[in-house]
Amino acid sequence: MSYLGSVETPQPWSPEGVQAIVAAHQSLEGPLIPILHALQNIYGCVPREAVSIVAHALNLSRAEVHGVVTFYHDFRDRPAGDRVVKICRAEACQAKGGEAAARVLLSVLGLPHDTAWGGTTTDGVVTVEPVYCLGLCAVAPAALIDGEPFGRFDGMRLCEAVGS
Amino acid sequence: MIRLYIPGDAAALAVGASDVARAMTSEAVRRGVDIAITRTGSRGMVWLEPLVEVETPGGRIAYGPVDAHDVASLFDAGFLAGDDHPLRIGRPEDHPWLRDQTRITFARCGIVDPASLSDYRARGGFAGLAKARAIGPEAIIAAVTASGLRGRGGAGFPAGIKWKTVAAAAGAPKYVVCNADEGDSGTFADRMILEGDPFALIEGMAIAGFATGANTGFVYARSEYPHAIRAFGRALDVVRADGALGAFDIKLRIGAGAYVCGEETALLESLEGKRGQVRAKPPLPAHKGLFGQPTVVNNVLTLATAPWILAHGAEAYANLGVGRSRGTQPIQLAGNVRFPGLYETPFGLTLGELVMGVGGGTASGRPVRAVQCGGPLGAYFPPALFDTVYDYEAFAARDGLIGHGGIVVFDDTVDMAVQARFAFDFCALESCGKCTPCRIGSVRGAETLDKVIAGIEVEANLALVEDLCHTLKFGSLCALGSFTPYPVMSALTHFPEDFRRLAAGSETRVS
Numbered sequence A: 001m002s003y004l005g006s007v008e009t010p011q012p013w014s015p016e017g018v019q020a021i022v023a024a025h026q027s028l029e030g031p032l033i034p035i036l037h038a039l040q041n042i043y044g045c046v047p048r049e050a051v052s053i054v055a056h057a058l059n060l061s062r063a064e065v066h067g068v069v070t071f072y073h074d075f076r077d078r079p080a081g082d083r084v085v086k087i088c089r090a091e092a093c094q095a096k097g098g099e100a101a102a103r104v105l106l107s108v109l110g111l112p113h114d115t116a117w118g119g120t121t122t123d124g125v126v127t128v129e130p131v132y133c134l135g136l137c138a139v140a141p142a143a144l145i146d147g148e149p150f151g152r153f154d155g156m157r158l159c160e161a162v163g164s
Numbered sequence B: 001m002i003r004l005y006i007p008g009d010a011a012a013l014a015v016g017a018s019d020v021a022r023a024m025t026s027e028a029v030r031r032g033v034d035i036a037i038t039r040t041g042s043r044g045m046v047w048l049e050p051l052v053e054v055e056t057p058g059g060r061i062a063y064g065p066v067d068a069h070d071v072a073s074l075f076d077a078g079f080l081a082g083d084d085h086p087l088r089i090g091r092p093e094d095h096p097w098l099r100d101q102t103r104i105t106f107a108r109c110g111i112v113d114p115a116s117l118s119d120y121r122a123r124g125g126f127a128g129l130a131k132a133r134a135i136g137p138e139a140i141i142a143a144v145t146a147s148g149l150r151g152r153g154g155a156g157f158p159a160g161i162k163w164k165t166v167a168a169a170a171g172a173p174k175y176v177v178c179n180a181d182e183g184d185s186g187t188f189a190d191r192m193i194l195e196g197d198p199f200a201l202i203e204g205m206a207i208a209g210f211a212t213g214a215n216t217g218f219v220y221a222r223s224e225y226p227h228a229i230r231a232f233g234r235a236l237d238v239v240r241a242d243g244a245l246g247a248f249d250i251k252l253r254i255g256a257g258a259y260v261c262g263e264e265t266a267l268l269e270s271l272e273g274k275r276g277q278v279r280a281k282p283p284l285p286a287h288k289g290l291f292g293q294p295t296v297v298n299n300v301l302t303l304a305t306a307p308w309i310l311a312h313g314a315e316a317y318a319n320l321g322v323g324r325s326r327g328t329q330p331i332q333l334a335g336n337v338r339f340p341g342l343y344e345t346p347f348g349l350t351l352g353e354l355v356m357g358v359g360g361g362t363a364s365g366r367p368v369r370a371v372q373c374g375g376p377l378g379a380y381f382p383p384a385l386f387d388t389v390y391d392y393e394a395f396a397a398r399d400g401l402i403g404h405g406g407i408v409v410f411d412d413t414v415d416m417a418v419q420a421r422f423a424f425d426f427c428a429l430e431s432c433g434k435c436t437p438c439r440i441g442s443v444r445g446a447e448t449l450d451k452v453i454a455g456i457e458v459e460a461n462l463a464l465v466e467d468l469c470h471t472l473k474f475g476s477l478c479a480l481g482s483f484t485p486y487p488v489m490s491a492l493t494h495f496p497e498d499f500r501r502l503a504a505g506s507e508t509r510v511s
């Protein structure tokens, strides 16, 4: 079992593929969240159509599985951009100018940074998402760029690292 | 062959530790010198990361913070022999910041090879488990109780009493669940253990399992920690292949981005594959926990400290600390602080000693205005309260908490009304939705503070905020709702002027 997927090119989903993923995890105690992680690792999201297959296999209602998928911030209903930038918006990063740095990147990318914050660029290349602490608070401000930690940045260095 | 130690800790990686390691390797090849690099955890002097250590006859000599561009000059200066260079720190353990600490939970972190069981054993690993097996469950629980160890996840509940309850509970199987959800901003100690000394946690879980009669452990790690997850998964594979745990097995599960899943009953729901909603207590998890079975839920640090207590005796631990806060606390200094990092010390220093002394004040060089202690649900303290002693009860007496040990420093550019609003926002964002005060009260709180910030009927709206805080405090199902008033009310109490910036001229405005 892979512990957590690195972001790779998502594959197109198929019912057989979903069934195989479910089968590979079904014997775990509490298999649902590991299955959802595995689906997202492979397909880049939890495909809407997969919900009923998973529900059926685990003897749950579709509403139950849907309720779980939507409860957790991690699960997406469509794949993210080619690059995923998770920027910390929590207090230690706030104290080190994280918000200002994020605003620079978001403006360059043409993404909102007000009540709405982040998202995927119209060309589908970059997704920026908020996170609340990455445990990198001693090198704040901090971000994960395609899963790799990045810290002690200002707006310019963040843009450079993202390649924007 | 010369051995180098370069952290593989995520914070070190975030500032280029792997670039430095690569540069070291290619520079060594270019110069035809034979080096080997061990990736360790971090020593916790994070402002010096990437910190490179070289093994010399006189011990390890450290250099930092090293940039990939410094590598050639380090070779030129003869750093492989420990020679002088502007970045030379000397022996890390002689550095005042490390020397003045009492490292128990973090005794090995940054030193040991986190992927090597033989290195772990050579540095005292498994001495606690061996002792535990020799003395048996009752004596283990007596030792943990006598040590005074309290839960390091935030609530500070005595670990020995929890273990005793599970040991006495009827039912099989029983479980040990390690809470590695570490969601509090400003905290990273759990992550450092998972990456830097994972076998200590594994050993602690095995001890807890043996003491309580559980054969299965779960570690619930947050998905925001991909490197910790990899490092811990690798350690699990190593320990399984070795067979050191006997019949005890540990399973690693990954969260999915929900702060509230750090709350123990929400965590159990999540492990069971459900929405991470808080359960009403009672029943306690110790009686009916994971899958309805008796379950120990402990934080990473609580469990990782148990082996030391068993190996060195309860008294050695209990002799440290003050009042009812015994032993050491791994304190995490972060935010706008000159010397951020992990500082493990017995309870009893004052907040001022920690922020100004250990932390060196702000990184910006401006005056400290506020420090938030204990994560997003913790209070903001002004420098006027820097005489507060770092101990559970002393913080509680000042309407604060030490929580998981995080201290986040802000300079005088901070706007405390914005921070208070953020606390409501965070509560709204992360509420599990089960209880109304938390779900609705937080949204109302944010809206009301928006009016305050805009200068609209400031006093009336502040009274409303206080009222909302009262409702949250007494009406919420768990501490997400009931502790959100800590940051809000402390900001209001200690920094009233920040809420009245527009008030003077606009008191007559109506919404």
Ligand SMILES: Cc1cc2nc3c(=O)[nH]c(=O)nc-3n(C[C@H](O)[C@H](O)[C@H](O)COP(=O)(O)O)c2cc1C
Residues within 6 Å of the ligand: B150, B151, B152, B153, B154, B155, B156, B157, B179, B180, B181, B182, B183, B184, B259, B260, B261, B262, B263, B264, B265, B297, B298, B299, B300, B302, B303, B478, B479, B480
């Ligand atoms: C909203 C909320 C979040 C929490 N997050 C964590 C966490 O991330 N890690 C943790 O160990 N405890 C967390 N706790 C505390 C746990 O509920 C529980 O007290 C702890 O896991 C018990 O372990 P300990 O006694 O070893 O501290 C949280 C509590 C609440 C109310």
Ligand code: FES
Residues within 6 Å of the ligand: A088, A089, A090, A091, A092, A093, A094, A132, A133, A134, A135, A136, A137, A140, A141, A142, B185, B186, B187
């Ligand atoms: S607060 Fe941003 S990484 Fe912890």
